[in-house]
Amino acid sequence: xxxxxxxxxxxxxxxxxxxxxxxxxxxxxxxxxxxxxxxxxxxxxxxxxxxxxxxxxxxxxxxxxxxxxxxxxxxxxxxxxxxxxxxxxxxxxxxxxxxxxxxxxxxxxxxxxxxxxxxxxxxxxxxxxxxxxxxxxxxxxxxxxxxxxxxxxxxxxxxxxxxxxxxxxxxxxxxxxxxxxxxxxxxxxxxxxxxxxxxxxxxxxxxxxxxxxxxxxxxxxxxxxxxxxxxxxxxxxxxxxxxxxxxxxxxxxxxxxxxxxxxxxxxxxxxxxxxxxxxxxxxxxxxxxxxxxxxxxxxxxxxxxxxxxxxxxxxxxxxxxxxxxxxxxxxxxxxxxxxxxxxxxxxxxxxxxxxxxxxxxxxxxxxxxxxxxxxxxxxxxxxxxxxxxxxxxxxxxxxxxxxxxxxxxxxxxxxxxxxxxxxxxxxxxxxxxxxxxxxxxxxxxxxxxxxxxxxxxxxxxxxxxxxxxxxxxxxxxxxxxxxxx
Ligand SMILES: Cc1ncc(COP(=O)(O)O)c(C=O)c1O
Numbered sequence: 329x330x331x332x333x334x335x336x337x338x339x340x341x342x343x344x345x346x347x348x349x350x351x352x353x354x355x356x357x358x359x360x361x362x363x364x365x366x367x368x369x370x371x372x373x374x375x376x377x378x379x380x381x382x383x384x385x386x387x388x389x390x391x392x393x394x395x396x397x398x399x400x401x402x403x404x405x406x407x408x409x410x411x412x413x414x415x416x417x418x419x420x421x422x423x424x425x426x427x428x429x430x431x432x433x434x435x436x437x438x439x440x441x442x443x444x445x446x447x448x449x450x451x452x453x454x455x456x457x458x459x460x461x462x463x464x465x466x467x468x469x470x471x472x473x474x475x476x477x478x479x480x481x482x483x484x485x486x487x488x489x490x491x492x493x494x495x496x497x498x499x500x501x502x503x504x505x506x507x508x509x510x511x512x513x514x515x516x517x518x519x520x521x522x523x524x525x526x527x528x529x530x531x532x533x534x535x536x537x538x539x540x541x542x543x544x545x546x547x548x549x550x551x552x553x554x555x556x557x558x559x560x561x562x563x564x565x566x567x568x569x570x571x572x573x574x575x576x577x578x579x580x581x582x583x584x585x586x587x588x589x590x591x592x593x594x595x596x597x598x599x600x601x602x603x604x605x606x607x608x609x610x611x612x613x614x615x616x617x618x619x620x621x622x623x624x625x626x627x628x629x630x631x632x633x634x635x636x637x638x639x640x641x642x643x644x645x646x647x648x649x650x651x652x653x654x655x656x657x658x659x660x661x662x663x664x665x666x667x668x669x670x671x672x673x674x675x676x677x678x679x680x681x682x683x684x685x686x687x688x689x690x691x692x693x694x695x696x697x698x699x700x701x702x703x704x705x706x707x708x709x710x711x712x713x714x715x716x717x718x719x720x721x722x723x724x725x726x727x728x729x730x731x732x733x734x735x736x737x738x739x740x741x742x743x744x745x746x747x748x749x750x751x752x753x754x755x756x757x758x759x760x761x762x763x764x765x766x767x768x769x770x771x772x773x774x775x776x777x778x779x780x781x782x783x784x785x786x787x788x789x790x791x792x793x794x795x796x797x798x799x800x801x802x803x804x805x806x807x808x809x810x811x812x813x
Contacts, residue, residue, distance in 0.1 A: 329404045331606040335394040336599035339385050340377050340592065352380045353589065379592045398599040405602050406532040407542045408549075408567035410575040412582060413598050415590045418526035419446035421550035421566040424582035425522045426450040426494065428573055429548070431581065435459075435489030438480065441732070442472045443496055444524065445765045445772050445800065448739060452776065455740040459487040461495075464644055465728040469657070470686070472771070473646045474499060477509030484517055492520040492547075492572075498527040498538060500682060500769035501689060502653025503646035508544035520547035520572035527650070529557040529565070530694075533609030536617055538648040547573045556652065556693060558601040563594045612694040619701055620651045620692045626705040627654065627690075630712050632661030636687070652692045656708070659686035663718035666795030668711055676707040682768040685723045685794060721794040723787065730783035733760075733774065742777035742812050749808040752789060756782040758811035764788055766796050780809065 349357070356362050359375030367375065379385050386392040395413065403411035414421050423446065430437040436457030439447060451458050461483040464473040474497050475483075484490070493514050497505035507523060514521040523541035525531070529551035531540040541549035550566045553559030566582070568575045604612075628635040636655040640646050658668050669683035682689035690704055737745070737759055747761040757779065764774040766788075773784050789806050792798060802810045 329401055331401060331405060331603055333397075333401065334599045334603040335397040335401070336385070336592070336596040337603070339392065339394045340379065340596050343379055343385060344376070348384070350380055350384050352384060354378050354380065374593065377593055377596070381590055381592055381595070385592050395595065398595070398602075402565055402598065402602045403567060405606050406540065406567060407569075409569040411565050411567050412579060413590075413595050414564045414566065414582060415562050415587060415594045416564070416585070417446075417554075417562045418444075418524060418550045418552040418564045419449070420585050421564045421582070422446055422494075422522070422524050422526075423450035423453060423585055424578060425548045425550055425566060425573075426456065427454055427581040427584070428578040429494075429520050429522055430454070430456050430491035433491035435487065435491055438483045438487060438490045438493035440475050440495050442474065442499065442771050443494070444500075444526070444770045445763055445767075446770075447494065447496075447524065448763050448772050448775050451739040452743045453740070455738060457738055458735060458775075459483060459490050460735065461493070462732060464646075465731075466639070466645060467728050469639065470725050471501075471640075472499075473503055473640075473644075474505035475510075476647075477506055477513045480510050481513045484513065484519070488517070490519070492522060494522040494524065496524040496526075497541070498525070498650050498653070499646075500527060500771075501640075501655050502527065502650035503640050504538040504648040504650065506647040507539050507541050507546060511545040515545065515572075518572070520570070521545075522547065523549040525549040526552040526564075527555050527653075529553045529555065529559075530605070530609070530613060530652075531650075533605045534613035534617070536651075537613065538650055542567055542569055545570070548578065553598055553601055556650075556691070558604065558694070559597045560591075560594045562591070563598045565598060616692060616694045616696065617651055619696055619698070620654060622698075623654055623690070623692060623701045623705065624651070626701070627656050627708060630705075630709050632712060633658050633708065634660060654690040654692060655687055656690070657687050661712055661715055661718065662720075663715055664720045664794060667718065667720065668708065670795070671711045671714075672707050676703065676710070678703060678707050684766070685720075685725075685791065685796070721790065723790045723794050723796075724783075726781075726783035726787050730781055731773070733778035733781060733784065735775070735777050736779050737777040737812065739775055739777045746813040747810050748813045749803060749810050752785050752806055752809050755780045755785055755809040755811060758809075760809070761812050762802050762810040763800055764798055764806075764809070765800050766791060767799050774809075780811070785809070
């Protein structure tokens with residue numbers, strides 16, 4: 329296909345050239361009606377290209393086929409058979425994929441327990457029965473790794489009637505599963521593999537990055553282009569191939585969840601990014617990887633800070649690692665990752681995507697350069713130099729066996745059951761009716777339908793006191809927890 333084309337980008341340019349005008353949404357009429365103070369803050373251009381998809385960017389019957397052609401180009405660029413754009417992030421795409429693969433199937437879905445909260449939301453919406461696959465667990469560092477093919481095979485042995493398997497890879501830390509091995513295990517049973525590849529949109533475009541799901545036979549994968557690519561927030565694509573998942577069923581499932589007012593800015597950025605990656609991705613990502621190598625070496629020099637690499641890889645760890653995700657263990661300084669992240673924001677105007685009781689994560693992209701990396705390295709070094717005998721509050725970390733809660737009700741049944749808020753101290757033994765998720769990374773510690781144990785309550789409450797963010801808790805203080813009545 330001709331990848332110098334970018335049909336959505338061209339259609340937006342044409343809309344402006346022709347001076348089109350719509351008596352249609354958006355009511356701001358490309359910014360004319362917007363308060364000047366808003367325009368000053370957001371920039372007039374953002375509104376100028378906020379155009380109704382049809383009729384507007386395309387005609388009322390979408391006869392220009394600008395979206396469908398952009399999707400075909402995207403699929404071609406990444407080796408998928410079909411691609412669909414979506415405007416509500418992987419949070420939407422992954423739910424559509426779950427519904428397409430397992431909707432209406434009583435055998436449930438194999439789901440890695442280190443899944444993102446959007447997948448748990450998908451279980452609640454769909455009423456699907458999760459057949460949890462246990463992730464690998466590094467108890468010393470309190471870190472989970474994606475499941476191995478053997479663990480997936482074990483889950484299939486226990487639940488042969490499940491409709492398919494859903495794996496997150498890369499994790500929000502950049503650690504990756506052996507997708508080839510997992511796809512083989514699933515296909516040996518004629519079952520599809522969905523990969524939540526929210527953090528992997530860039531993977532098809534450089535050989536030194538971890539395996540791209542479509543290259544090793546995954547049936548569906550979903551990506552968030554805004555995370556590792558150059559898309560606007562919420563720009564997501566789902567890719568599909570093979571004959572185990574019907575693309576039309578996937579499209580119909582997505583249609584159930586999708587807005588009828590997709591943001592053209594989001595779609596257009598996806599289209600332009602695909603062209604950029606096909607034309608220049610190898611060089612841009614090669615430069616970004618070289619920069620990441622430099623950042624890793626420099627950050628590792630800071631006393632008490634260890635850039636995690638070898639400990640993340642291996643038989644009992646992850647299969648591969650995206651080196652653009654620079655995970656720094658700061659526990660050697662005596663302080664927490666929360667402290668480092670808060671200090672960098674307050675004193676250096678630098679934000680980090682992820683922090684926890686012992687780590688911070690800097691996500692690098694093609695947009696970074698020596699200046700941005702210098703600011704990060706200098707900032708972290710200054711934070712370190714200013715530390716005076718930190719004594720962070722203790723977080724009581726559960727043992728791996730305490731983290732693995734029993735699912736005793738369907739997540740949907742527990743979520744919609746009559747519920748009550750009970751004091752956290754008496755929540756152990758009760759069935760959770762809400763998900764409780766340290767964010768980021770967004771992996772729920774408690775899922776509705778699970779029987780709560782005292783160790784996870786202790787973990788969340790001591791974590792909260794130390795700086796953890798648990799935004800989905802119905803009681804933000806975690807004094808109480810919502811359980812099935
Ligand atoms: C593994 C994983 N899946 C899905 C999502 C949801 O992606 P989005 O924010 O694009 O909706 C996230 C978000 O961080 C994630 O980390």
